[in-house]
Amino acid sequence: MNIYDISKIAGVSIATVSRVINNNPNVSEKNRVKVMAAIEESGYTPNVFARGLGLNTMKTIGVMCADSSDPYLAQAVYYIEQNLRKNNYDSLLSCTGYDHETKKKCMDLLLSKRVDAIILVGSNYVESDDRMNDYIRNAAKSVPVMLINAALNAPNVYSTLCDDFSATYEITERFIKQGKREILYLYNSNSYSAIRKLDGFRSAMKANKLHIDEKLIHFISSHSKSVHEVKQSIKSLCDKGITFDGVIASDDVLAIGAIKYAKETGISVPDNLFIAGYNNFDITEYCDPTLTSVDNKLPSLCTHCVATLMSVFSNDTSTPKQTIFSAEIIERQTTKLNQK
Amino acid sequence: MNIYDISKIAGVSIATVSRVINNNPNVSEKNRVKVMAAIEESGYTPNVFARGLGLNTMKTIGVMCADSSDPYLAQAVYYIEQNLRKNNYDSLLSCTGYDHETKKKCMDLLLSKRVDAIILVGSNYVESDDRMNDYIRNAAKSVPVMLINAALNAPNVYSTLCDDFSATYEITERFIKQGKREILYLYNSNSYSAIRKLDGFRSAMKANKLHIDEKLIHFISSHSKSVHEVKQSIKSLCDKGITFDGVIASDDVLAIGAIKYAKETGISVPDNLFIAGYNNFDITEYCDPTLTSVDNKLPSLCTHCVATLMSVFSNDTSTPKQTIFSAEIIERQTTKLNQK
DNA sequence: TCGGGAGTTGTAAGCACTTACACTCCTCGC
DNA sequence: GCGAGGAGTGTAAGTGCTTACAACTCCCGA
Numbered sequence: 001m002n003i004y005d006i007s008k009i010a011g012v013s014i015a016t017v018s019r020v021i022n023n024n025p026n027v028s029e030k031n032r033v034k035v036m037a038a039i040e041e042s043g044y045t046p047n048v049f050a051r052g053l054g055l056n057t058m059k060t061i062g063v064m065c066a067d068s069s070d071p072y073l074a075q076a077v078y079y080i081e082q083n084l085r086k087n088n089y090d091s092l093l094s095c096t097g098y099d100h101e102t103k104k105k106c107m108d109l110l111l112s113k114r115v116d117a118i119i120l121v122g123s124n125y126v127e128s129d130d131r132m133n134d135y136i137r138n139a140a141k142s143v144p145v146m147l148i149n150a151a152l153n154a155p156n157v158y159s160t161l162c163d164d165f166s167a168t169y170e171i172t173e174r175f176i177k178q179g180k181r182e183i184l185y186l187y188n189s190n191s192y193s194a195i196r197k198l199d200g201f202r203s204a205m206k207a208n209k210l211h212i213d214e215k216l217i218h219f220i221s222s223h224s225k226s227v228h229e230v231k232q233s234i235k236s237l238c239d240k241g242i243t244f245d246g247v248i249a250s251d252d253v254l255a256i257g258a259i260k261y262a263k264e265t266g267i268s269v270p271d272n273l274f275i276a277g278y279n280n281f282d283i284t285e286y287c288d289p290t291l292t293s294v295d296n297k298l299p300s301l302c303t304h305c306v307a308t309l310m311s312v313f314s315n316d317t318s319t320p321k322q323t324i325f326s327a328e329i330i331e332r333q334t335t336k337l338n339q340k
Numbered sequence: 341m342n343i344y345d346i347s348k349i350a351g352v353s354i355a356t357v358s359r360v361i362n363n364n365p366n367v368s369e370k371n372r373v374k375v376m377a378a379i380e381e382s383g384y385t386p387n388v389f390a391r392g393l394g395l396n397t398m399k400t401i402g403v404m405c406a407d408s409s410d411p412y413l414a415q416a417v418y419y420i421e422q423n424l425r426k427n428n429y430d431s432l433l434s435c436t437g438y439d440h441e442t443k444k445k446c447m448d449l450l451l452s453k454r455v456d457a458i459i460l461v462g463s464n465y466v467e468s469d470d471r472m473n474d475y476i477r478n479a480a481k482s483v484p485v486m487l488i489n490a491a492l493n494a495p496n497v498y499s500t501l502c503d504d505f506s507a508t509y510e511i512t513e514r515f516i517k518q519g520k521r522e523i524l525y526l527y528n529s530n531s532y533s534a535i536r537k538l539d540g541f542r543s544a545m546k547a548n549k550l551h552i553d554e555k556l557i558h559f560i561s562s563h564s565k566s567v568h569e570v571k572q573s574i575k576s577l578c579d580k581g582i583t584f585d586g587v588i589a590s591d592d593v594l595a596i597g598a599i600k601y602a603k604e605t606g607i608s609v610p611d612n613l614f615i616a617g618y619n620n621f622d623i624t625e626y627c628d629p630t631l632t633s634v635d636n637k638l639p640s641l642c643t644h645c646v647a648t649l650m651s652v653f654s655n656d657t658s659t660p661k662q663t664i665f666s667a668e669i670i671e672r673q674t675t676k677l678n679q680k
Numbered sequence: 681t682c683g684g685g686a687g688t689t690g691t692a693a694g695c696a697c698t699t700a701c702a703c704t705c706c707t708c709g710c
Numbered sequence: 711g712c713g714a715g716g717a718g719t720g721t722a723a724g725t726g727c728t729t730a731c732a733a734c735t736c737c738c739g740a
Contacts, residue, residue: 389726
C-alpha cells in the first residue's frame with residue numbers, strides 16, 4: 001500500500017495525495033475529503049524512509065545519557081520524551097556510560113541515523129579538559145546539540161542548566177548561620193555541575209571567613225552509588241580522627257550514606273549533625289529522618305530545552321544559547337535551616 | 341557526500357561501493373581497499389533513509405513503557421537499550437502513560453516509524469479484559485512484539501516474565517511459618533503481574549488453611565507512588581479497627597509506606613510486624629530498617645528478551661514464545677525469614 | 681586456439697516519497 | 711469580451727541506496 005494506490009482509489013494524482021498528507025493548503029476541499037477517505041479505508045501510513053529521503057528529517061531526536069537507570073537521568077529522559085512527543089518528535093535513546101570513547105561512538109551512531117538534533121543529558125558530557133569536548137563541537141556541525149546541566153560555548157550548541165553554584169552556596173551559608181563550622185562536603189564526580197557545586201561550597205566558606213579543611217572535601221568514587229560503600233567511606237574518614245558537624249552532599253544517595261553512618265555511630269541527626277543532599281529525589285522521603293535536599297527543577301529544564309530546540313528548528317534567530325534556572329532548597333528533618 | 345562521490349573517488353561503480361559497505365564478499369581485495377580509503381578520507385556515512393527504503397529496516401526497535409522515570413521501568417529500559425546496542429539496534433523510546441487510548445496511539449506512531457519490533461516493558465500493557473489486547477495482536481501483524489513481565493497468547497507475540505506467583509506464594513508461606521496469621525496485602529495495580537502476585541498470596545493462604553480477610557487485601561490507587569499517601573491509606577485502614585501482624589506489598593514503595601506507618605505508630609519492625617516489598621530496588625537499603633524484597637531478575641529478563649528478538653529476526657524457528665524466570669527473595673531487616 | 685566457468689564489475693530498475701514547474705480552469709475587473 | 715492572475719492539479723525529476731542481471735576479464739583444460 002503506497003501513495004500510488006491511494007491516488008488510484010481517490011482518483012487523483014500522487015502529488016495531491018502528498019499534499020493532503022503534508023497539510024498543504026493548495027488542495028480543493030473535495031479532493032481533500034476523497035483522499036482522506038481513501039487513506040482511512042485502506043489504513044495507509046506514509047513510508048518514513050521515503051519521506052526521510054525527500055525531506056532529510058525523520059522527526060527524531062537523539063537523547064544521550066550515561067545511564068538511564070540512574071534516577072536523576074531517568075527522570076530527565078522521561079520529561080524530555082514527553083515534551084518531544086508533544087511536538088511530534090520521537091526520542092532515539094542512547095545510554096553511553098561514562099567512558100569517553102564510548103560516548104563518542106554513540107554520538108557517531110546517532111548522527112549516522114540522521115537525527116534532527118542531539119540532547120546530552122547530564123553534566124558528565126562536558127569535560128573540564130576542553131580538548132575532550134571536540135566531539136560535541138564536531139556533532140554541532142551537523143545538527144543542533146543541546147546540553148542539560150552543562151554548558152559549552154560553541155556554534156550550534158545550546159545549554160539549559162540550573163544554578164548549582166548558588167544553591168550550594170546558599171545551603172552552605174545556612175549551615176554556617178546555624179553555627180556549623182566543620183562541614184564535610186561529599187561529592188562523587190568531577191562533572192560540570194559537580195565542579196560548580198563545589199565552587200559554591202568553597203565560596204560560601206570563604207565569604208564567611210571560615211577555614212576550608214581539604215580533608216573535609218571528600219571524593220567518593222564510582223558511579224555505582226551504593227549506600228553501603230558511601231557509609232564505609234565516611235567511616236574510614238572518621239577513623240582517621242576527622243570530625244564534622246554538618247554534611248553537604250552533591251547527591252541524595254551520598255547524603256543517605258551519611259544518615260546511615262550517623263545512625264550506626266549513634267550520632268543524632270539533626271541535633272548533633274546537619275545533613276543535606278542534592279537533587280530532591282523521592283528517596284529523600286523514604287529515609288529516616290527525611291532528607292533536606294535541593295530541587296533543581298528538572299521538569300522546567302526539560303520543557304525549556306525542548307522548546308528551545310523547536311525554536312532552533314523554526315530558524316528563530318532570537319533563540320537563547322544558554323538558559324540558567326535557579327534551584328530551590330527543600331527543607332526536611334535532617335536540618336533546621338528555616339531562617340534564611 | 342553520497343555513494344556516487346565515493347565511487348568517483350575510488351574509481352569504481354556505486355554497486356562496488358555498496359558491496360563494500362554491506363560486506364558483500366564479491367569484491368576484489370584491491371577495490372575493497374580503495375573504497376575503504378575513500379570512505380575513510382571523506383568521512384562518508386551511508387544515508388539511513390535511502391538504505392531503509394531499499395532494505396525496509398532501520399535496525400531500530402520501539403521500546404514502550406508507561407513511565408521511564410519509574411525506577412523499575414527505568415532499569416528495564418536501560419538494560420534493554422544496552423542489549424540492543426550490543427546487537428547494533430537502536431531504541432526508539434515511547435513513554436505511553438497508563439491510559440489505554442494513549443498506549444494505542446503510541447504504538448501506531450512506532451509502527452509508522454517502521455521499527456523492526458516492539459518491546460512492551462511492564463505488565464500494564466496486558467489487560468485482564470482480553471478485548472483490550474487487540475492493539476497488541478494487531479501490531480504483531482506488522483512486527484514481532486515482545487512483552488516483558490506479561491504474557492499474551494497470539495501469533496508473533498513473545499513473552500519474557502518472572503514467576504511472580506511463586507515468589508509471592510513463597511514469601512507468604514514464610515510469613516505463615518513464622519506465626520503470622522493476619523497479613524495485610526498491599527497492591528496498587530491490576531496489571532498482569534499484580535494479579536499473579538495476588539494469586540500467589542491467596543493460594544499460599546489457602547494452602548495453609550488460613551482465612552483470607554478481604555479487608556486485609558488493600559488496594560492503594562494511583563501510579564504516583566507517594567510514600568505519604570501510602571502511609572495515610574494504611575492509617576485510615578487501621579482507624580477502622582483492622583489489625584495485622586505482617587505486610588506483604590507488591591512494590592517496594594508501598595512497603596516503605598508501611599515502614600513509615602509503623603514508625604509513626606510506634607510498632608516495632610520486625611519484632612511485632614513483618615514487612616516485605618517487591619522488586620528489590622536500591623531503596624530497600626535506603627529505608628530504616630532495611631526492607632526484605634523480591635529480586636525479579638530484571639537484567640536476565642532484558643538480556644533474554646533481546647536475544648529472543650534477534651533469534652526471531654534470524655528466522656530461527658526454534659525461538660521460544662514464552663520464557664519464565666524464577667524470582668529470588670532477598671531478606672533484610674524487616675523480616676526474619678531465614679528458615680525456608 | 682577456443683569454449684566455458686569462476687570471479688568481478690557496472691548498468692539500470694526499483695524503493696516511496698517531495699516538490700518545482702507547467703498547465704488548466706475559473707473568476708473578476710476593465 | 712478578454713486578459714490577468716489565482717487556485718488547483720499533474721508530470722516528472724530528484725532523493726541515495728540495493729540488487730538483479732548482463733557483461734566483461736581471466737584462466738584453464740580440451
